[in-house]
Amino acid sequence: MSPVRTRAATLDEACAEATDLARSAAIDLAGADVVGDHAGVFAEDERVATHLFTCLDRAYTGWRWAVTVSRASRARIVTVSETALLPGPDSLLAPPWVPWSERVRPGDLGIGDLMPADEDDERLVPAAVLEGDEGLVDWDEPADLALAEGGYAAAAEAVAASLPADALPAGRVRVLSAIGRDTTAARWYNSEHGPGTPLARAAPGPCLTCGFLTPLAGSLGQVFGVCANEYAPDDGRVVSLDHGCGAHSEAISGRPGTGALPPVIDEVGYDLVDMPGVAMADTVFESLDHES
Numbered sequence: 001m002s003p004v005r006t007r008a009a010t011l012d013e014a015c016a017e018a019t020d021l022a023r024s025a026a027i028d029l030a031g032a033d034v035v036g037d038h039a040g041v042f043a044e045d046e047r048v049a050t051h052l053f054t055c056l057d058r059a060y061t062g063w064r065w066a067v068t069v070s071r072a073s074r075a076r077i078v079t080v081s082e083t084a085l086l087p088g089p090d091s092l093l094a095p096p097w098v099p100w101s102e103r104v105r106p107g108d109l110g111i112g113d114l115m116p117a118d119e120d121d122e123r124l125v126p127a128a129v130l131e132g133d134e135g136l137v138d139w140d141e142p143a144d145l146a147l148a149e150g151g152y153a154a155a156a157e158a159v160a161a162s163l164p165a166d167a168l169p170a171g172r173v174r175v176l177s178a179i180g181r182d183t184t185a186a187r188w189y190n191s192e193h194g195p196g197t198p199l200a201r202a203a204p205g206p207c208l209t210c211g212f213l214t215p216l217a218g219s220l221g222q223v224f225g226v227c228a229n230e231y232a233p234d235d236g237r238v239v240s241l242d243h244g245c246g247a248h249s250e251a252i253s254g255r256p257g258t259g260a261l262p263p264v265i266d267e268v269g270y271d272l273v274d275m276p277g278v279a280m281a282d283t284v285f286e287s288l289d290h291e292s
Helices: 019-030 141-150 152-160 178-189 278-291
Strands: 035-045 048-055 063-070 079-087 124-126 174-176 213-215 224-227 238-240
Touching: 019 035, 019 048, 019 063, 019 079, 035 063, 174 178, 178 238
Parallel strands: none
Antiparallel strands: 035 048, 048 063, 063 079, 124 174, 213 224, 224 238
């Protein structure tokens, strides 16, 4: 059996010549100021054709007004069937739709805004899984059933009911999971509060040796702490232990006699001359050095 072949529609002559009728329909819909030149015509079906006109509206760059005309069999009168605004090959289109949960960026959340975590958020686990030899507990049959029927929240309640009241973090149904911890650590370490910034590379020492560093508890405390120096650019922020800044608690002072490097004197740009008082100043600095 030979495959079915679809014959291309032939452009009807009467419909193709109805350019003025199609333009009038486009103007009636949108106004004469946004309907431009005739951009072509093509056959939709037998005795059905669509005329295209350039759209002059700056908000729809590259779009075209499409006016479909047709005529009945053995009839000479062409009528308008439909008018619409359609995108062209070079039209300006809106970007693909993205769910709001994927559009939100850090800092977007404002006063009164709510962004609840999904029930199956991989960054969180029921608080009950913190207990055990390796930081986890084996869920019993009731908990497995609750997980299947009601999700993580129901499973957490089922596990919590079998543990002592003081075994769970107060007020928390869910806590940070291993995935949440690892992604957080990577995000913090690669941020401007990590070791790879120009500020950290120019620091006199790492945050690990700074007296203003307040370590974090838990496993994250092995890599991060919180800066408590009000004069530091990272005050109140989480920093990596190998981060650093010029406000290090043990930064060497620039005052003479406190262990600082001696001042650099430009002996090229000008000539040194003997002046009264210079010898006395040298004697004072030498005595301060001996006392220190």
